[in-house]
Amino acid sequence: MTTLELWQQIFAAFSPMGLVWVFVGVTWGIFGGALPGVTASLAMSLALPFTIAMDPVNAFMLLASCYVGAEYGGSIPAILLSVPGTPANAPTAMDGHQMHLNGHSGKALGYSLVGGSFGSFFGGLIGVFLLGALVKIALLLDPSAMFALAFFGLSAVVSMSKGNLAKGFISILLGIMLGTIGSDNFSGMTRFTMGMIQLGDGVSDVPAVVGFVAASELFGQVINQIKEKRLTSPMLGKLDFTFITIKEFFATIKVALASMIMGLVVGVMPGAGPTIASFIAYNEGKRLSKDGDKFGTGVPDAIVAPEVANNACVPAAVVPLLSFGIPGSTSAAIMLGGMVMHGMRPGPLLAESNPEALGAVFLGILLACPCLLIVGRLMLKPWVKVTAIPPHFLNTIILVLLVVGSLALNEGIFAVGILLFCAFAGYVMKLAGYNPIATVLGFVLSQLVEDNLRRTMLLSKGSLMTFVTHPITLVLLLLTAGSVIVGLRNRKAPAKS
Amino acid sequence: MSKKKYLDMISSVFLILLGAIYFYAASKLPAPLTKEPLGPAGFPQFLAILLIGLSISVLVRAVLDKSESNNSPTSFTARDFKILIILMITLILYAAGIWYVGYIVSTFAFCCVCFWLMGAPLDKPIKILVPSLIIAIACFVLFGLLFKADLGSGFLF
């Protein structure tokens, strides 16, 4: 399918009713992503059964726009409450929440909203124009390159961890170890399940991730609240709804463009998705930005980088889905389910048999961006006002939402057990100076690292040369080394001064 | 026990033990079906060795370092610890309640307890009971009825 034909399909997919569904999808996406405990993929899978009765084109537009909305929605609680809605928003919480505490709540949400729309829209345009090239990237990424890319993601820990670097590495190791629990993709045998058959498929990712990034943070706030028993919100009277200006956003354009490209490349890779993209983008943004040394104090670049990257993942993650039938992220896997339910098989023949599906998905992503701006802008004030809810109400509501989110996975009460265990472990780790966010990064990348390392070794018959001979792998490994060295030097510099 | 130094020492000893148990569990894994350079145990064992090594470095540093910051008390007090335990017990009871009693009833009870723990005054019980009921029913309607999630199979709702 040529780019021109794809554009024709995109225009053909447009209908007023489709626009309504895009609004619905974006709104549910923002709302679902913003509920702590409901990740982007869970929000989509909850909406999936409703799309069966719909016209396929509208159904795909709804799912695609829901995906776009959820990637932004997760940043709302990250910024306002420091409780990330989805793991991809964890880096946003660092600076976003700080900016909110500095009294610029509206601006913090604004950077995330405009950044997210920018990432998905221009990422989507590039996706349409370079569909063929992106497909080739996906095929070029052999196991060794995938391993190197995952390794690159892990290296983000260097610049993320404050204080003792060994503790940062330990945190990430614990995450990788947690990820090895369950069935080994390679040999099919179960490992480290401690006799619990529920762990046979591994530690369920949504409750584990939500427990480490969101619930452990919330525990700290709840414990403070129980000690202090404040009955009014500390933000009362300090709420600020001022939105960002175009000029303010353009001040971050360098970081935004770089993050978009990182989001696109990482999004194409099967199995990684938005989480790794936003961590890499935050890490690299720190080096690119002129405010790099101020990351962590609430600077715009630090919000824009991860938010652009995770939204740019959306158009990229659907590329391998539409061209091979292989989803680039768990959310794209839900989209696959939606297509199969409508009797379509994503793959090389989709462009011939159901070209309208391609048009619908891309139109859904592109249309979702202006809708996201509108809906996000309209809902900005109510969201900020949430922080004015008395803290004892707000904390309780979030606790209940975390639990119900785990139950919504339909894996039974065991998922709630995982959530509570990870929340407790995350809180204790934070006390002892370890970093639960790094643990999540390790957990999310664990299988990618191990499987691809082992597959590479098996294909090369045990030779390590394969990491040097493949050009993409070599470049990625050199980038990782560079990023670690620069990160280490930056850590030493402020320590001396 | 509230000094940063001791926290580091306890955590690193715990991690060394964890690494050792993990390594042992990995070595007990049966041989793989497919011959490969790294078996199902190879990667985990590598992780365990790294973990033990890094934990030892944390331990050594904590023992040797006599600087002020290392000996300063952490902000975590015995009272915090007590509250953390109470919070965990409440949550575990909540989870058990969902499973054995039912979603709406236990969410309602959990909310009431949380409001009380977090300082809501008891002289106006309406201000505790009504929001709790609203939260419980809203979650049930959204997730249980609309999204058909399985919210447990207790004998009450």
Add this chain to the structure above:
Amino acid sequence: MKKKLLAIALTAALLAGCSSSGGSNATPTPAASEDTTETTGWVPTKDVEIVTHSGVGAGGDLIGRAVIAAATDIVPVNMFMQNKKGSAGSNVWAYVQKGKNDGHTLIVITPTNILWYYNANNGMNINTDLIPVCRLQYEPQLLLVKKDSPLADIEEFKKAYAAGEVTIGGEASGGPAWMFAKVAATDLECDFNYVPYSDGGESLTGLLGGQVDAVFCQLGEAIDQIKAGELVIVAFASDERVDAFPDVPTLQESGINFVFPQWRGLALPGDTPQECVEYWSEALHEASQTESFQKWLADSGSLDGWMDYKTFQESTKEQEEFIVGLIEKYGSGE
């Protein structure tokens, strides 16, 4: 204030939209009258659930939904999906064990259940813990190579594999693809050469990207690539040639004794009364021959694999014995 209201209205519109569209499909309206049903005596009297280990949108879930759509006018009650995913089927087993034996609970089963039972010690034995009711879908497994590959002929493939020049890709070790590589190595008396991927789809990318030389997977996973001419079928792992591809040999006739049918069917919990089994076998036969279900089969690249409960129970027992035999010979995942 106005803006806030608009935001609320949008949310409300969303919820309303969802519930109205959901109400019409997630719980299909019951058939108008009861006299369309069979007269075996027993008929379902309350909502019927179909339990699957697949998540929404995955294989086991999709066939369940297709059955529900096809059976709307045949079964007099509502039917709905119950997704109990994860833990290699043991979540399903935990769910159906207690009090689900009144004929109102159906379970989606596949040969994977047998593998899980023996390899991972998980889940249920479909022959002793459950009563297989009918087979609905059949998907032959096959061996694939890239287009223009010299291995497209099975004899060439055998020669090259025996010489150790071919790497086969497929699912995790212990699954059908791994079994094939093992059986082939034994029958050809050569070294076994296999690279596992997380699933069939990923191994196909590996084949397209030139990482492995051949892939063993299900027809439905590869049908588009085959039609597009990117991949070529070497042989099928079925007991007779597949109608749609009369020129492609089976492994058995080429001297590699490996037959592994991949199918999906439905079962009832172990102690369900016999009359329920008969009712469902007949009602589902009617449903599986409807136009909508046949179209669904064709769309998903699989074949009509209808078997009533008598033939199906024999066939699952046979397959169990075959798998047990292989595991005894080559070892399992444990």
